[in-house]
Amino acid sequence: MNLLLLEDADFVAADRVVLQGRRLKHLHEVHRAEAGDSLRVGRLGGLMGSGTLEVLGAEQAEISVHFDQPPPAKLPLTLLLALPRPKMLRRVLQTVSAMGVPRLILLNSYRVEKSFWQTPFLDPGAVREQLILGLEQSRDTVLPEVVIEKRFKPFVEDRLPALAAGSLGLVGHPGDFPACPRAVEQAVTLAIGPEGGWIPYEVEKLQEAGLNPVQLGERILRVETAVTALLARLF
Amino acid sequence: MNLLLLEDADFVAADRVVLQGRRLKHLHEVHRAEAGDSLRVGRLGGLMGSGTLEVLGAEQAEISVHFDQPPPAKLPLTLLLALPRPKMLRRVLQTVSAMGVPRLILLNSYRVEKSFWQTPFLDPGAVREQLILGLEQSRDTVLPEVVIEKRFKPFVEDRLPALAAGSLGLVGHPGDFPACPRAVEQAVTLAIGPEGGWIPYEVEKLQEAGLNPVQLGERILRVETAVTALLARLF
Known part of the structure; x- marks a missing residue:
C-alpha cells in the first residue's frame, strides 16, 4: 500500500x-x-x-x-482480455489497475473454460477490491472501467469496430507476425488471448474489426506477464 | 506446461x-x-x-x-534483484526463467527483511522447481544461473565492477532520472530494488560500480511487474 x-x-x-x-x-x-x-x-x-x-x-x-x-495519467488504451482463470484474473486486475489501464474488457474466447465465468472473483465487489489494491500499489486514485462481454462474436462484430476506430488496433498473438511496436504515440486497442491463444477464427474476426496481430517473440508468457510486457513495450 | x-x-x-x-x-x-x-x-x-x-x-x-x-536465445543480461519476500520470490523466479534471463543475482539490501533469507523457497531444490516451471511455461530448456549474495557491500564493491564491465549498467529506481532506454543492442547489467526501493547509499554504491539510475514513470510497480516491464522495454 x-x-x-x-x-x-x-x-x-x-x-x-x-x-x-x-x-x-x-x-x-x-x-x-x-x-x-x-x-x-x-x-x-x-x-x-x-x-x-x-x-x-x-x-x-x-x-x-x-x-x-492530480493522479498520474492513464495509458491511452482499451485492453481486451480473454477471461483468465480465476486465480490469474485477480492478479491481472491488480496489474491492469497498477499500470494505468483506463478500460478493460473481459471477453469470451473458445479457449476460455465455461467454468471461469462462474467465479465469485467476477462479482463487481471482488473486481473492485483487486482494482483498489492495484491503485494503492501504484499510487493512483481512478478506478479502471471493467466491462464483461460473455459473447465473442456479437461484441467483436457489432461493437469492437466503433470502439477501435481511430486507434492503433493490435492483437498479441504468437506466430509469424510483425513485432509489437514500441513507444507508440497514439491511442491503442489491444487484445490479448487466453492460455493457448486465440483460435484462428477469432484472430480473423479481430482482424476484421481492425486489430492486427503482433508478436513478442517465441516465448509463451503467462497472461499477467504478457499484459505487462506488451504495455511496457507499447508505451 | x-x-x-x-x-x-x-x-x-x-x-x-x-x-x-x-x-x-x-x-x-x-x-x-x-x-x-x-x-x-x-x-x-x-x-x-x-x-x-x-x-x-x-x-x-x-x-x-x-x-x-535449439532452445530460444537468452537475453544478454545479468539481473541483480534485492531479495523479494518469499511469496513474491517464487513468482519472480518463474518470471525470470520464462523471460530468458540467463543469470540472476539475489542480493541483500537495507530494506530486505532479515527473515526473508530464512525462507525454504531459497533452498536450491525449491529455486530449481520454480525455474523449471518458468522454462515449461515459455518453452526453454536452459536453467538460469542463480547466485545468492547476502552481503551488499562486498559484492557491490569487490565483484560487481568486473561483472558489469563492458555492459550497459542500469539501476531501476523511481525519481528524477532518465527514462529506461528501449531496444538496446548491447549486454545489460540491471539492478532492481526491494519494495520501498534502494536507499540512497545503495544507489550511490551501485553507481560507483558502473550502474546508472533509470526510471519507468511515477507508478510504483510490484517487483514482479517491474522486472517484466523493464525487460520488455530494454530488449
Whole structure:
C-alpha cells in the first residue's frame, strides 16, 4: 500500500478521515505507523496529497488530510482480455489497475473454460477490491472501467469496430507476425488471448474489426506477464 | 506446461522416456492427453523437439521423443534483484526463467527483511522447481544461473565492477532520472530494488560500480511487474 486510498464514507470532515478494518490493520502491521506519522493519501476518483496520523488506536485511526496533486495519467488504451482463470484474473486486475489501464474488457474466447465465468472473483465487489489494491500499489486514485462481454462474436462484430476506430488496433498473438511496436504515440486497442491463444477464427474476426496481430517473440508468457510486457513495450 | 521438460533420469533409451508424478498428473488433468497424442518436448540443458505418447496409464506414461531444435536465445543480461519476500520470490523466479534471463543475482539490501533469507523457497531444490516451471511455461530448456549474495557491500564493491564491465549498467529506481532506454543492442547489467526501493547509499554504491539510475514513470510497480516491464522495454 504505497497510497492510502480514501472513500467518501471515510470522511468525518472535509480534511479528516477515520479508518477501520483492512487499512487500519495495514497501518499497524505493515507500516508499523505511529501517531504523528505522515502518509501519502488519495481520494478515490479525486486528488492525491498527504495526511497526518492524528490518533492511532486498536479500533480506529484518525487522519487529517490535504489534497493538492492530480493522479498520474492513464495509458491511452482499451485492453481486451480473454477471461483468465480465476486465480490469474485477480492478479491481472491488480496489474491492469497498477499500470494505468483506463478500460478493460473481459471477453469470451473458445479457449476460455465455461467454468471461469462462474467465479465469485467476477462479482463487481471482488473486481473492485483487486482494482483498489492495484491503485494503492501504484499510487493512483481512478478506478479502471471493467466491462464483461460473455459473447465473442456479437461484441467483436457489432461493437469492437466503433470502439477501435481511430486507434492503433493490435492483437498479441504468437506466430509469424510483425513485432509489437514500441513507444507508440497514439491511442491503442489491444487484445490479448487466453492460455493457448486465440483460435484462428477469432484472430480473423479481430482482424476484421481492425486489430492486427503482433508478436513478442517465441516465448509463451503467462497472461499477467504478457499484459505487462506488451504495455511496457507499447508505451 | 507448454513444453514437457525431460531430465536424464527420465530416459529409458535414447529416444524414449518414462514419466511419473507431477508431469504425468499434468498430462492427465490439464492436457487431458490420450495415447497417440503428439507433445512438445525438451531435454533439460539441451535441444527441443517432439514426442509421441505411446502409453498413458494411471501410474506412468511412456513417450517416444525426437530432438531437432535449439532452445530460444537468452537475453544478454545479468539481473541483480534485492531479495523479494518469499511469496513474491517464487513468482519472480518463474518470471525470470520464462523471460530468458540467463543469470540472476539475489542480493541483500537495507530494506530486505532479515527473515526473508530464512525462507525454504531459497533452498536450491525449491529455486530449481520454480525455474523449471518458468522454462515449461515459455518453452526453454536452459536453467538460469542463480547466485545468492547476502552481503551488499562486498559484492557491490569487490565483484560487481568486473561483472558489469563492458555492459550497459542500469539501476531501476523511481525519481528524477532518465527514462529506461528501449531496444538496446548491447549486454545489460540491471539492478532492481526491494519494495520501498534502494536507499540512497545503495544507489550511490551501485553507481560507483558502473550502474546508472533509470526510471519507468511515477507508478510504483510490484517487483514482479517491474522486472517484466523493464525487460520488455530494454530488449
